[in-house]
Amino acid sequence: MGRVVLATSAVGLERDVDLPPVLDALGALGVSAEAVRWDDEGYDWAACDSVVIRSTWDYAERLDEYLGWVDHVAAVARLHNPAEVVRWNSDKRYLRDLAAQGLPIVPTVFLAPGDPVELPGHEQFVVKPSVSAGAHDTARYTADQGALAEAHIRSLQAAGRTVMVQPYLSRIAEGERALVFLGGEFSHALRKGPVLTDIGVIDNARVAHPDLVIHQPSPAERELAVAAIAAAPRSKEILIARADLALADDGTPVVMELELIEPFLFFGHTPEGLERFARVVREWTASGVG
Ligand SMILES: Nc1ncnc2c1ncn2[C@@H]1O[C@H](COP(=O)(O)OP(=O)(O)O)[C@@H](O)[C@H]1O
Ligand SMILES: [Mg+2]
Incomplete structure (x- = not known):
């Protein structure tokens, strides 16, 4: 069985509390795994067999660079999830x-850069970018905060981002x-x-x-x-x-x-989930699924 890399990030190395137990659980099953930052300049991705993306939590801020990395890894190793899945899932469109x-789905109006700003009639609504994670650049507004919401939408559009407007559920x-x-x-x-x-x-x-x-x-x-x-x-x-x-x-x-x-994946709440994850990763990386 080849080497498995869990792809993380600077922020992931700091805050992904699941990484150490996941590495331990894989090690206990005889899977040799290590955590590597996706943007580690010196790392040779062709030297590993499978890359399982875990905590690349800064991808939304550097999407083009990230998708370039995803394509590179998919070309030289087995990437989970596949590059096509990652690309499709990176934009909430x-x-x-x-x-x-x-x-x-949550009812959504998408506003591309340049689209006229429409505000919904809902009592409360949410404005968020279509490429985002961790609720970044996201806010909830009441109907009387139209000016504030519009400024938010326009600033996202001005930065070239597509905006989502939804009722607050x-x-x-x-x-x-x-x-x-x-x-x-x-x-x-x-x-x-x-x-x-x-x-x-x-x-x-x-x-x-x-x-x-x-x-x-x-x-x-x-x-x-x-x-x-x-x-x-x-x-x-x-x-x-x-x-x-x-x-x-x-x-x-x-x-x-x-x-x-x-x-x-909340493994701190589920030891069974952690075990299952380790077994599935061993199975998929050993048998070459994907
Ligand atoms: N339409 C909505 N109604 C209520 N809460 C929302 C709505 N949209 C987003 N939120 C809140 O904001 C959080 C982040 O939004 P989400 O769409 O999950 O984007 P991401 O997690 O990728 O930043 C959600 O977990 C939810 O608590
Ligand atoms: Mg979310």
């Missing part, structure tokens, strides 16, 4: 593909559901508290996963998560997937986002 297949207070699939099988799910608790502010230091608790997904949630992941390109080759769902006003689940690049 993929939500349109889900909607086109009839899957429920207030039932997010009952928890956003994060369903984790490993090797194509459901593994575990967590529920997390709302991130946008403050109104009218952009705060890039927000906690991305507040108040985590283990969650038993409803059949409707599981079904939607499976269908959403199946809508991705090369979906059979997806080693790691997280489907984040919110509840619409009528209580039915809708897709907030799919995390197919570098999702945090």
Whole structure:
């Protein structure tokens, strides 16, 4: 079995609390693995067999460079998830593909640079960039904060970014559901508290996963998560997937986002999930899946 690299980042080396236990769990199964920053200039990616993306949490700020790295690694080693999946998932405009297949998503208006600014009639709404992670450059507004929201949208557009405007789903207070699939099988799910608790502010230091608790997904949630992941390109080759769902006003689940690049997997809450991850990585990297 060849060498496995877990791709991380400067911020991941500092904050990915799952990295050390994952390396230990892989080591216990006899998999020789190491964590390497994706932007490590001196690293020879051709020297490893498989690269499993884990905590490349700065990719959204350097997307072109990152996608260049993804293509390079995919050309010289086996990359999980595949490059095509990473590229598709890096811009939340993929939500349109889900909607086109009839899957429920958070209702979204996309505003490209240059598009006239439309503000929704909702009592509260969210403005966020289509390329982003960790709720960066994201804010929640009330209907009377139109001027503030418009300035936010225009500044994102001026930076060449596509903007998403959505109703604020207030039932997010009952928890956003994060369903984790490993090797194509459901593994575990967590529920997390709302991130946008403050109104009218952009705060890039927000906690991305507040108040985590283990969650038993409803059949409707599981079904939607499976269908959403199946809508991705090369979906059979997806080693790691997280489907984040919110509840619409009528209580039915809708897709907030799919995390197919570098999702945090909450192993501190699930020793079984950690074991499963190590087994799946061993199996996929040994057998050459993907
Ligand atoms: N339409 C919305 N209604 C309620 N909360 C939202 C909405 N959009 C985003 N949020 C909150 O902001 C967080 C980050 O948004 P998300 O779309 O998941 O982007 P990312 O995690 O990639 O930054 C979510 O976890 C959720 O708490
Ligand atoms: Mg999210």
